[in-house]
Amino acid sequence: MCREEGIDPQKKYSGKFNLRVTPELHAEVAAKAAAEGKSLNQCVADMLGEFVHNQ
Numbered sequence: 396m397c398r399e400e401g402i403d404p405q406k407k408y409s410g411k412f413n414l415r416v417t418p419e420l421h422a423e424v425a426a427k428a429a430a431e432g433k434s435l436n437q438c439v440a441d442m443l444g445e446f447v448h449n450q
Contacts (some may be wrong), residue, residue, distance in 0.1 A: 414439070 397404040416424075428438035 425434060425435050428435045431438060433441070
């Protein structure tokens with residue numbers, strides 16, 4: 396079907412996306428990241444990796 400539509404079935408991703416959360420959750424995650432000595436980005440990336448790989 397992809398070939399017929401001219402669509403690449405293995406879409407390439409940039410590694411970037413916007414995520415909207417409540418200000419309260421933002422503050423909590425930022426505090427957790429700081430407590431672990433991580434950037435907010437690294438903390439969220441680690442949590443997403445755990446979510447995906449530990450199902």
